[in-house]
Amino acid sequence: MENGKCNGGSSVKLPEIKFTKLFINGQFIDAASGKTFETIDPRNGEVIAHIAEGDKEDVDLAVNAARHAFDHGPWPRMTGFERGRLINKFADLIEQNVEELAKLDAVDGGKLFQLGKLADIPATAGNFRYNAGAADKIHGQTLKMTRQALFGYTLKEPVGVVGHIIPWNFPSIMFATKVAPSMAAGCTMVVKPAEQTSLSALFYAHLAKEAGIPDGVLNVVTGFGATAGAAIASHMDIDKVSFTGSTDVGRKIMQAAAASNLKKVSLELGGKSPLLIFNDADIDKAADLALLGCFYNKGEICVASSRVFVQEGIYDKVVEKLVEKAKSWTVGDPFEATSRQGPQVDKRQFEKILSYIEHGKNEGATLLTGGKAIGDKGYFIEPTIFTDVTDDMKIYQDEIFGPVMSLMKFKTVEEGIKCANNTKYGLAAGILSQNVDVINTVSRSIKAGIIWVNCYFGFDLDCPYGGYKMSGNCRESGLDALDNFLQTKSVVMPLHNSPWM
DSSP: OOTTOBOOOOOOOOOOOOOOSEEETTEEEOOTTOOEEEEEETTTTEEEEEEEOBOHHHHHHHHHHHHHHHHTSSGGGSOHHHHHHHHHHHHHHHHHTHHHHHHHHHHHHOOOHHHIIIIIHHHHHHHHHHHHHHTTOOOOOEEOOSSTTEEEEEEEEEOOEEEEEOOSSSHHHHHHHHHHHHHHHTOEEEEEOOGGGOHHHHHHHHHHHHHTOOTTSEEEOOBOIIIIIHHHHTOTTOOEEEEESOHHHHHHHHHHHHHTTOOEEEEEOOOOOEEEEOTTSOHHHHHHHHHHHHHGGGGOSTTOOOEEEEETTTHHHHHHHHHHHHTTOOBOOTTSTTOSBOOOSSHHHHHHHHHHHHHHHHTTOEEEEOOSEESSSSOEEOOEEEESOOTTSHHHHSOOOSSEEEEEEEOSHHHHHHHHTOSSEESEEEEEOSOHHHHHHHHHHSOSSEEEESOSOOOOTTSOBOOEETTBSOOBSHHHHHHTTEEEEEEEEEOOSOSOO
16 A cells, blocks of 8 residues: 555444443443433444433442442352353353454444454453453462461452443453453442443443343443543442543542542553664564554554664664555555554544644654545544654653654663653553663663563563553553452451460
8 A cells, every 4th residue: 555545445244233321230221311422433434323421320320230239249249260150151252242342343443353353352351261260269368477376367358349441442452451350359340431432341241241240240331531430430439440541531530539438549541652672673573563563553552652762773774664664554444454554533533643743743853754644534644753853842752642653863771761761651661672681771770560572562461561650550460450459358366275376
């Protein structure tokens, strides 16, 4: 493809939209107000369906259902083995509906259909399986007390009713990231999916019902962040909120939690991740990883390597290779197998990205390639690369959340570390080098929660993931994720006539 042109449309049959109502206490119901909102196909700007618009009254109803299910229902009283069995059954149903779920995320969020079938939905099912296996391995500790004649032990108990507020960029994966460990822990929950991508969350609710997850354990309230999301954050009967999204919204959620019942808050927030390419890196591989890191999922990923720092010895060669490869990066219909980049999620995000591109031009950065919208309908943007970017520019400091790369040059290892840390964020980073001493020094010096060495997007269900600084305060994935939804209770009792202490 020539840069700036979409590939053609696809003959893939679009999904039937089966679920558009709120899911509360095991039933699909209308919003109390009767209101709905439009969900839009980002390929063309057309309406897909009208979704129930939940508000505070609906959140109250969902929380009441979750509270009753937690306080009186079977879910937290099951053995971990029994919970795991039902969660595995849920995963079975997800795997049986891979194609339909991938279609929903493609038509609702502009995500690549083939990648959804091969990666996102299988990863979603895998996350439920991973946590199903952990559900019966939640252990406390026996304590060797320092005082004589005391015996102590700890219990790991579910935190209670959880409010999950999930983003639009990975609607299925983030649904599992939040719901799977909290289910395994024995919590009940209210999920508010992003208003842009609610369709798959409602389908998952339907599958959970089919799997035998008890009523009230999983509730889904669709709606807007300023209303339904705010009601969850400030609710007096929610014990914890788990949120993935922007740092600004995360701050508001913490404020609402503090002003209400001091509920626990887990935040996975924004990023402006650096990729450091050293002189000894393979140039072709470096260019491929830089493009993948920045343009994957159309740049709508919080760990995007949107700041690429190249050591001066290979800078010119890397720039040349990046521009060459970016011009062959295929943008088009997410249902087309040859597409590598679909449309941005909605008009608002589309316009935000284009405004940042204009900021880059106006502030003096050099546009190497891209920089424009594609076509006259839908929300497609060319892969865009800037050079001559300085650290006072908005495109250097702000999370754009789109296919926009800033390229910078550095001389020494020390300068590279300083550049990498010159951000308020600290979510992820990449290092490309063959020198183990450089790798060790840089990976220990960058203030970020996950460092990928000679790879990028090295996610794994067993690997904790989360941010430093303003990128969040929790770790997701691995057994750390389960701990987010457990609390520790200590039990202490006297010992009488024990033969040893």
